Amino acid sequence: MEPLQLGVLAALTPADIEIKMYDDRLESIPFDEPADLVAITVETFTACRSYEIAAAYRAAGNPAQILMGGMHVTLLPDEAKAHADSIMTGDAEDKWSEMIDDLRCGRLKPRYDCAPVAVPQKGILTRRDIYEGKKYLPITLLQFSRGCRYNCRFCASSVFFKQHQYTRPVEDVVAEIKSQKRKTLFFVDDNIVADREKAKELFRALIPLKVKWVSQGSIDMLADDELMRLMVKSGCMGNVIGFESILSESIAEMGKGVNRGYMANRYADAIEKLRKYGLQTWAAFTVGHDTDTAESILETCRFARKNKFTFAAFNILMPYPGTPYYEQLKEEGRLLYDGKWWGHPDYRFNHASFQPVHMTADELTQAAFRCRKSFNSIGSVISRAFERRTNMRNPYRFMTYLIYNPLFRREVFEKQGMTFGYGEK
Numbered sequence: 149m150e151p152l153q154l155g156v157l158a159a160l161t162p163a164d165i166e167i168k169m170y171d172d173r174l175e176s177i178p179f180d181e182p183a184d185l186v187a188i189t190v191e192t193f194t195a196c197r198s199y200e201i202a203a204a205y206r207a208a209g210n211p212a213q214i215l216m217g218g219m220h221v222t223l224l225p226d227e228a229k230a231h232a233d234s235i236m237t238g239d240a241e242d243k244w245s246e247m248i249d250d251l252r253c254g255r256l257k258p259r260y261d262c263a264p265v266a267v268p269q270k271g272i273l274t275r276r277d278i279y280e281g282k283k284y285l286p287i288t289l290l291q292f293s294r295g296c297r298y299n300c301r302f303c304a305s306s307v308f309f310k311q312h313q314y315t316r317p318v319e320d321v322v323a324e325i326k327s328q329k330r331k332t333l334f335f336v337d338d339n340i341v342a343d344r345e346k347a348k349e350l351f352r353a354l355i356p357l358k359v360k361w362v363s364q365g366s367i368d369m370l371a372d373d374e375l376m377r378l379m380v381k382s383g384c385m386g387n388v389i390g391f392e393s394i395l396s397e398s399i400a401e402m403g404k405g406v407n408r409g410y411m412a413n414r415y416a417d418a419i420e421k422l423r424k425y426g427l428q429t430w431a432a433f434t435v436g437h438d439t440d441t442a443e444s445i446l447e448t449c450r451f452a453r454k455n456k457f458t459f460a461a462f463n464i465l466m467p468y469p470g471t472p473y474y475e476q477l478k479e480e481g482r483l484l485y486d487g488k489w490w491g492h493p494d495y496r497f498n499h500a501s502f503q504p505v506h507m508t509a510d511e512l513t514q515a516a517f518r519c520r521k522s523f524n525s526i527g528s529v530i531s532r533a534f535e536r537r538t539n540m541r542n543p544y545r546f547m548t549y550l551i552y553n554p555l556f557r558r559e560v561f562e563k564q565g566m567t568f569g570y571g572e573k
């Protein structure tokens with residue numbers, strides 16, 4: 149998918165500055181191409197590769213200054229600083245133009261600490277021309293809000309935004325949608341319904357635009373029928389919803405208070421309501437809670453298959469640096485890979501990075517992999533397709549189901565055990 153954050157940075161950059169965007173997932177980077185600044189956005193999962201890229205620019209003798217920013221840099225600035233000439237923490241809007249001015253005068257500072265921006269992307273339309281010619285999925289990524297008011301213990305976003313949600317003016321979002329041609333949108337918000345009244349304002353404004361959209365939202369959206377009606381009327385096809393676990397103990401353990409009211413009958417009422425509204429749900433589960441056993445993890449998979457979710461993720465809990473969950477595991481001496489899974493040469497994608505309570509780390513890795521394989525098996529894809537109120541609601545929904553399920557099935561096998569870096573020197 150299109151890297152939204154780079155389109156925003158491009159839009160923040162003065163027009164007289166030439167920009168070239170390279171997406172390491174899709175193309176090779178010409179490390180010797182002359183440039184004044186190389187800006188790299190770093191997520192925890194891409195930290196290792198980002199540091200390799202910085203090293204490759206230097207190894208190629210490129211005199212460009214290297215700037216790193218993003219979630220991981222904000223969580224671990226000292227680590228990132230060792231690989232860059234300059235770092236930027238927090239939301240770039242606050243200090244991007246100051247950094248550009250410094251660069252023009254040859255006085256790039258070693259560090260820019262951005263204050264939270266009350267209004268993200270204020271008056272700024274994402275520059276989408278930088279995506280042209282690259283093979284992204286035909287869906288437009290944009291944001292209405294950043295952050296979330298909840299504080300689930302494993303959530304890095306909650307730490308980054310300090311339990312706040314910052315929203316854009318609805319008119320800016322509408323202008324951005326009108327500025328591009330696509331009618332299928334992905335709001336990559338952490339929790340689009342964290343502030344229900346603001347979400348309603350957005351949904352009302354989307355109705356006349358006749359778009360189709362997906363996003364991410366907490367399950368408590370279902371407590372507000374007006375919100376749900378507006379959501380559907382505005383073109384929502386479904387959301388990624390953090391179910392996390394089918395065990396109340398795990399929900400309590402992770403501080404996911406927002407889910408508690410839906411656990412009495414194991415989400416049955418919530419799932420029925422999602423079906424009633426015709427939403428195709430991507431159910432996100434986390435596995436490896438202290439109460440989890442190999443059997444409870446497989447039971448989670450059976451639950452997901454039985455409820456015929458359109459998509460589901462079975463993510464092993466990841467201790468992100470800076471989160472309460474990371475600190476807890478550190479204190480208990482349960483972190484593996486020297487407590488730095490994101491940079492450890494032996495760590496592999498989708499592997500457990502901590503010592504679980506009721507099984508070995510390898511058993512947890514295998515249990516999660518089994519869930520992904522089972523949920524995405526051909527038999528499961530066929531049987532889940534026959535959910536008449538969601539996946540078979542209309543031909544468009546059915547096509548969406550048929551196009552994306554095989555893609556995700558392929559990813560299950562392609563991504564398992566991937567390394568984080570290429571070993572580029």
Ligand code: SF4
Pocket residue numbers: 295296297298299300303305306338339366390406
């Ligand atoms: S509801 Fe979602 S976005 Fe909000 S804190 Fe919890 S995990 Fe993070």
